[in-house]
Amino acid sequence: MIVAEQKPLAEIKAMLAGYQKVLVVGCGTCVTVCFAGGEKEVGILASALRMATRLDGNGIDLDETTVQRQCEWEYIDPLADRLEDYDALLSLGCGVGVQTLAERFPSKRVLPGLNTSFMGLPTEQGVWEERCQACGNCILDMTGGICPIARCSKQLLNGPCGGSQNGECEINPEIPCAWQLIWERMSALGLLEQLMEVQPPKDWSTSRDGGPRRIIRDDLRLPEDYRDT
Amino acid sequence: MAKEESSKETHWEPQIVAFCCRHCAYAAADLAGGLRLAYPPSVKVFELPCTGRLDVLHVLRTFEDGADGVMVAG
Numbered sequence: 001m002i003v004a005e006q007k008p009l010a011e012i013k014a015m016l017a018g019y020q021k022v023l024v025v026g027c028g029t030c031v032t033v034c035f036a037g038g039e040k041e042v043g044i045l046a047s048a049l050r051m052a053t054r055l056d057g058n059g060i061d062l063d064e065t066t067v068q069r070q071c072e073w074e075y076i077d078p079l080a081d082r083l084e085d086y087d088a089l090l091s092l093g094c095g096v097g098v099q100t101l102a103e104r105f106p107s108k109r110v111l112p113g114l115n116t117s118f119m120g121l122p123t124e125q126g127v128w129e130e131r132c133q134a135c136g137n138c139i140l141d142m143t144g145g146i147c148p149i150a151r152c153s154k155q156l157l158n159g160p161c162g163g164s165q166n167g168e169c170e171i172n173p174e175i176p177c178a179w180q181l182i183w184e185r186m187s188a189l190g191l192l193e194q195l196m197e198v199q200p201p202k203d204w205s206t207s208r209d210g211g212p213r214r215i216i217r218d219d220l221r222l223p224e225d226y227r228d229t
Numbered sequence: 230m231a232k233e234e235s236s237k238e239t240h241w242e243p244q245i246v247a248f249c250c251r252h253c254a255y256a257a258a259d260l261a262g263g264l265r266l267a268y269p270p271s272v273k274v275f276e277l278p279c280t281g282r283l284d285v286l287h288v289l290r291t292f293e294d295g296a297d298g299v300m301v302a303g
Contacts, residue, residue: 040286047289 001121002030002094004037004114004127006045012090013052015111016060019087024049024113025079025101026066027093034128037092038065038116045092045113062090070097076104083108119150136206136213142194144185148204151178157199159183242271243297248287250280253275257302265290272300 006012017021020067024046032038046062053060063086069075070093079101083089088222091098095116102110118130133150139157140147149155153163153171160179163170167180184191221227249255255276261268273296277283280303289297 003255043286044289047286051289051293 001033001119002096002116003034003118003120003130004031004094004116006036006114007112009045009048009052012045012111012113013049013056016049016053016088016090017058019060019109021061021086022063022088022090023079023083023086024062024064024090024092024186025070025097026064026069027070027091027097028066029070031092031094031204034122037097039064042066043093045090068144070094071100073100074222075219086219124141134207135202135204136210137203139202139214141201142197142199143182144189144191146178146182146185148178148182151172151181153177155202157202159195231289233245233287238267244295245272245298246291246296247272247274247302248277248283249274251276251278254280254302258278277303 025040026032026037026039026042028038031041033104035041042064046064049060050062065079065082067075067079070091072175084104086108088110088111089101089105090113091101092113093101094114096114097110097112101108117128119132119134120128120130130150132147133147141151148157152160153169153175154161156179160177160183161170164177169175169177183192183195186195203223206213247258249256249258255274258268258274280301283301291299
């Protein structure tokens with residue numbers, strides 16, 4: 001899932017300065033399950049902002065709504081009829097959600113209420129950890145299902161660096177050394193030999209280094225005359 | 230009038246909303262009523278089936294609607 005965190009209240013309040021009527025838009029997908037921007041968080045933030053701005057003497061009128069998925073046109077299109085009254089939208093979606101709203105409703109000011117952090121999973125209740133960096137060329141088959149791109153601080157491809165101490169990363173002792181984990185997993189699977197194969201420098205053109213990415217599936221695309229965007 | 234206002238200010242009492250579990254605290258408040266024991270009118274008792282039902286949104290909305298304090302009893 002995409003994991004995000006709410007921005008500090010003061011930062012959100014500063015962003016909303018000058019707006020009188022704001023719609024807080026939550027998202028029912030990733031940010032709901034990481035407790036950052038779902039219906040509940042929308043309610044809490046809107047309530048906190050109503051009180052905070054009232055105390056400042058410039059109470060903002062905030063309404064609340066949550067769409068099932070902020071990153072798809074069909075889920076946000078029904079908002080169109082409601083937007084006339086609002087000066088701004090405060091999105092509690094991830095960065096994709098914010099941009100989807102801004103792209104669909106270009107005449108509206110769309111502001112981000114969250115900081116989008118990473119793609120990861122909850123490893124225990126209240127703890128989320130990064131697992132994928134969307135490099136566009138998955139090598140998990142070679143590393144026992146543990147990603148050295150997302151989990152090694154140096155993104156090394158051929159084993160640990162000298163900073164790996166007792167299974168911990170030198171960056172932070174709370175971060176396990178990804179290559180230690182890989183070695184242990186491959187060892188348990190009896191596949192250590194596979195790690196002897198030297199990996200050449202990674203081709204990063206499929207990652208962010210190749211610029212913004214796009215996938216086109218002609219088998220799924222509608223014929224040109226039927227496309228609406 | 231001015232005197233009254235200033236006396237009101239001096240005697241300002243916080244408005245408290247008490248969220249009470251029906252099985253203990255609310256029953257206790259009921260019993261207090263039965264015994265004719267008085268408690269300040271600034272305390273508003275709100276019955277919950279269980280204080281586990283209380284949500285952060287209930288507390289926030291209570292403050293938004295003008296309460297000065299919230300008491301949770303259960």
